[in-house]
Amino acid sequence: MTMHNEDVAAAFEEMADLLAIRGENSFRIRAYRRAAQVVRGLARQLADLGGTEAFDELPGIGTDLAAKIAELLETGHARALEKLRKQVPAGLRELLALPGLGPVRVRALYSGLNVEGIEDLRGALADGRLAELRGFGPKIRSQLLAATAAASSGPRRVAFSVATQYARPLKAYLERVAGVTRVEIAGSYRRGRDTVGDIDVVVCAAEGAAPIQALERYDDLQSLNAAGTTKASGVLRNGLPLDIRVLPKESFGAALHYLTGSRDHVVQVRRLAQKKGLKLSEYGLFRGAKRLAGATEEGVYAALGLQWIPPELRENLGEIAAAQRRALPMLIERADLQGDLHAHTSASDGNDSLKKMAAAAQTRGLRYLAVTDHSKYLGITRGLDAARLARQMDEIDKLNATLSDLTLLKGAEVDILEDGSLAMADAVLKRLDLVVIAVHSQFGLSEAKQTRRILRALERPYVSILAHPFGRLLGGRPGYPLDFERVLAAARDRPCYLEINSQPTRLDLDDAYAKRARDGGALLSIASDAHSADQLDYLDDGVRQARRGWVTKDDVLNARPLHELRALLRDTLR
């Protein structure tokens, strides 16, 4: 079996859990968790990195963990993990995941009552045995009762676009509370992650009680689990957890920084402060009792000798070192996009006419819009054959003649068939301004077959952009396995450009692959894949992922003005 980075990360996380349950040194446990995080964030596969020496170079990974990575890659197992699994019942891990249960209580449950999993815990709660266990009073018992009941439904992350629907009204509601001067949604939402696990809110107010009382009356709140004077946590009606902090304005920037995270980023910045003899908390940056900064994030970063780091980069993946060198990338912005290179009309499976799509592009300030309706192929409703595509091209010519500030480009989204050939004849594709190719079937092929299929498609003469390269659907299906390094190299050298599809449930390439593509020298197309006029706004979502991938204006095909774009597209049609 091939061990991927995710498998190695999962092994380290499991080891961390098992060590925690055994009551081992917490810093040792933290080292395993950090290693899992580092491995998960790697741009390249560990297997391609070399050997033990190369692993040892990774941050947070020393001799011991480097050897364990090598062992996992070579054998698919880690003896240390196997040993731990024999010592700790498997069910204890699921207990550790329950809210309210940490390593100490899990150990108490196991040693005191032989509870080895959620089922046992339910039993111990039901027959009253748990009440006799020291440290498990009535409050904790009822909390655990709720937790065991909720465990079956399970915690889940929601798409960013779903979180927005809850975060925006909540922000607006809190902004109306008396004494509140500012409200920001922080956390992974502010960092622009594709999925969001909870809503973190930072409220600026002189006194904390009023906003938290107001929250208790909020319509969309399901329950409040904990509520103090500056901090509360609860659950929204859709099941999304909520955390709120209220701080005065002299601390607001420090609090925003702290709650925006990521946790690893914040810890690293705090360590940096510590090295300088300072202390950073959500209340500010302090030397002794003296507050050096805290009102703004910019002030906190500046006082530590750092550039302000855009939230999308705060993943402890090198952004802190770059900020020290004042070498952060100038991230792409929505306003940099001159056009959109993937959109559908009612000619295939879109909702709106060519004319309406053009008007929507104009109102959004786009200078060009590529019309890329589907080719005729099984599974795609109303795909265009050569004759209908020819009629659409005439229609585009006529419309272009009436448009002054927008140019419609003639394109198609053509299926990559299982053998790597395309679902439309070269003679037809040749007449287009650009050809978007994509996989819409046979997601279950092996990595070798899927890779070969796409590499063959990239050898075709008329191929401009590879759309949604992994075919993933958030909450639907994971991306198919692909040797991305080979696809990237082939696309770059051809050239064919790689798409960051902006559909909120796709976001494909994702942030990490966008970074790899950029580092590998590929040009990217940030495309809406709009199936209606409104969906042109999805470009915001694509830009957010691109920013998380350290993507700059120079890395983006559709940040180029039309004449440059045309020249680049001509290179793809030969």
Place this chain on the structure above:
DNA sequence: GCCGTTTTCGGCCCGACTGTTTTCAGTCG
């Protein structure tokens, strides 16, 4: 287990809230 322009040993981010205690441990973010 990692790491080092204060250290190769002795540190390792910082604080809020809760519950069950009698001064604090555990959990969480």
